[in-house]
Amino acid sequence: MMVFIKSHLIAWDQGESQKRGGKMQRGPGVPCPQEEEIVQRAVAGEPFSDDLTHHIARCERCQEKVAVYQRLNASLVQKLYRFDCPSSETLSYYCAGLLEKTRADETEGHLRVCPLCAEEVEQTHTFLQAEQFKDS
Numbered sequence: 001m002m003v004f005i006k007s008h009l010i011a012w013d014q015g016e017s018q019k020r021g022g023k024m025q026r027g028p029g030v031p032c033p034q035e036e037e038i039v040q041r042a043v044a045g046e047p048f049s050d051d052l053t054h055h056i057a058r059c060e061r062c063q064e065k066v067a068v069y070q071r072l073n074a075s076l077v078q079k080l081y082r083f084d085c086p087s088s089e090t091l092s093y094y095c096a097g098l099l100e101k102t103r104a105d106e107t108e109g110h111l112r113v114c115p116l117c118a119e120e121v122e123q124t125h126t127f128l129q130a131e132q133f134k135d136s
């Protein structure tokens, strides 16, 4: 039954976009992908298939969906990783070697499990090195 409804809708969709002179700019033969497909790819950060990329590039409705889910995903990832993260201040102190031993060890342990902080530290290191070069 679902299958019947779906193919019926797709047929209707294509008919409609033809009627409107392709105003929706749907790729020929490629209907809007299912919501789940967009969610899955956007959330996992996986690339879309060529057909879909082609379709999404020309379909505002799908572009919007992708953008929404990617934004959602970004904030989810941040929450997942960030809830017990040290502050940026702590991270900079860590980079500069200004933390007391216990805190430094804690931070180091955290860096091993948190790609976001590890990246921030990496960036701070690069920044600090560049600064040192400037001074000397």
Ligand SMILES: [Zn+2]
Pocket: 031, 032, 033, 055, 056, 059, 060, 061, 062
């Ligand atoms: Zn679409």
Ligand SMILES: [Zn+2]
Pocket: 081, 082, 084, 085, 086, 110, 114, 115, 116, 117, 118
């Ligand atoms: Zn972290």
